[in-house]
Amino acid sequence: MARKTPEINSSSQADIAFLLLCFFLMTTSMDVDYGITRRLPPPVEQNDEDVKVKERNVMNVMVNKSDRLLVNGRPSDIAQLKDLAKEFMTPRPGDETAPEVETKTFDLVGEVLMSKGVISLQNDRGTSYAMYISVQNELARAFNEMKEELAWKKFHKHLDQLNEDQTKAINDAVPVRVSEAEPVEYKTN
Amino acid sequence: MGKFRKEGKKEVPQVSTSSLPDIVYMLIFFFMITTSMRDVELKVKTAMPKATEIQKLEHKALVSSIYIGPPRDTKLGTESRIQLDDAFARTNDIADWIQKERDSRSEADRPLLTTALKVHKDTRMGVVTDVKQELRKVGAFRINYTTLKGSALEN
Numbered sequence: 001m002a003r004k005t006p007e008i009n010s011s012s013q014a015d016i017a018f019l020l021l022c023f024f025l026m027t028t029s030m031d032v033d034y035g036i037t038r039r040l041p042p043p044v045e046q047n048d049e050d051v052k053v054k055e056r057n058v059m060n061v062m063v064n065k066s067d068r069l070l071v072n073g074r075p076s077d078i079a080q081l082k083d084l085a086k087e088f089m090t091p092r093p094g095d096e097t098a099p100e101v102e103t104k105t106f107d108l109v110g111e112v113l114m115s116k117g118v119i120s121l122q123n124d125r126g127t128s129y130a131m132y133i134s135v136q137n138e139l140a141r142a143f144n145e146m147k148e149e150l151a152w153k154k155f156h157k158h159l160d161q162l163n164e165d166q167t168k169a170i171n172d173a174v175p176v177r178v179s180e181a182e183p184v185e186y187k188t189n
Numbered sequence: 190m191g192k193f194r195k196e197g198k199k200e201v202p203q204v205s206t207s208s209l210p211d212i213v214y215m216l217i218f219f220f221m222i223t224t225s226m227r228d229v230e231l232k233v234k235t236a237m238p239k240a241t242e243i244q245k246l247e248h249k250a251l252v253s254s255i256y257i258g259p260p261r262d263t264k265l266g267t268e269s270r271i272q273l274d275d276a277f278a279r280t281n282d283i284a285d286w287i288q289k290e291r292d293s294r295s296e297a298d299r300p301l302l303t304t305a306l307k308v309h310k311d312t313r314m315g316v317v318t319d320v321k322q323e324l325r326k327v328g329a330f331r332i333n334y335t336t337l338k339g340s341a342l343e344n
Contacts, residue, residue: 014206017210017213021213024220033245033249034243034246034338035240035243035246035334035336036243036333037246039330040325042325042330126315127314128311128312128314129308129314130311133238133310133334133341134344136240137241
């Protein structure tokens with residue numbers, strides 16, 4: 001007659017499981033990283049010809065080493081930068097001082113009047129990173145507000161409620177035209 | 190009203206605890222899957238600036254981080270330094286490091302590799318610009334300035 005194997009007492013299983021649970025609870029870090037995603041331009045080739053952009057199509061944003069802003073040669077404040085950028089990028093046909101406009105057709109959104117403006121961002125080597133992020137953020141905010149407005153006009157929906165195709169159409173119709181100047185070092189006399 | 194009268198003493202049955210291990214195991218598996226152990230020991234301070242127009246950094250496996258900030262060890266001064274993996278590095282180490290990061294990913298993932306810049310807010314842009322120029326040279330164009338959530342005007 002085969003002997004019966006005694007049953008293994010499983011009352012401590014819960015305790016073991018709790019120990020493991022505590023371990024994973026302690027070591028887990030569920031911090032999700034957030035940030036501003038950007039795409040760097042490819043390196044400039046030596047023989048590349050400078051792309052000529054008309055002066056009226058460029059908004060110059062400069063930040064010096066003491067974190068002061070200069071927008072188109074005028075001292076400015078970070079709190080106004082978003083509105084300035086938005087005003088600049090909003091197409092105004094017939095206005096000689098504003099950037100040129102063009103009409104383009106996109107899927108889903110149809111004909112859109114687009115500004116040919118470019119925002120050129122230049123910072124000094126001494127600019128603080130916090131200021132740089134603030135400027136990037138304010139410029140991104142200007143474009144995001146314009147996207148939001150277009151999304152509402154075309155689809156009667158908020159930007160985050162659009163489906164993939166609609167989001168792509170809006171992103172095509174409102175391109176983020178921020179160009180970072182090649183770094184140069186300004187000598188202070 | 191007799192219907193609701195207590196009929197004698199009924200004992201409350203013991204709550205069965207036999208399913209407790211199962212519940213705990215379920216929690217364990219959840220934490221095991223979501224856990225990501227800190228992979229680097231930070232040698233630099235990275236108090237990041239705040240921003241509002243931010244996106245979630247998806248696919249952590251496709252993100253490699255460059256830390257830039259003043260060293261934690263105050264003996265090393267306050268000038269911002271670059272940290273790659275577990276050690277301080279110089280700007281010209283970045284090309285090799287990117288290559289190493291690319292090699293450790295599968296062929297299909299390589300173009301999707303994002304470089305997260307975790308930079309202390311007091312860092313001067315000179316260092317960051319050098320790093321960016323280096324990344325451009327090696328073709329690591331996808332970057333992310335990792336920030337905290339909050340109004341950028343308070344930076």
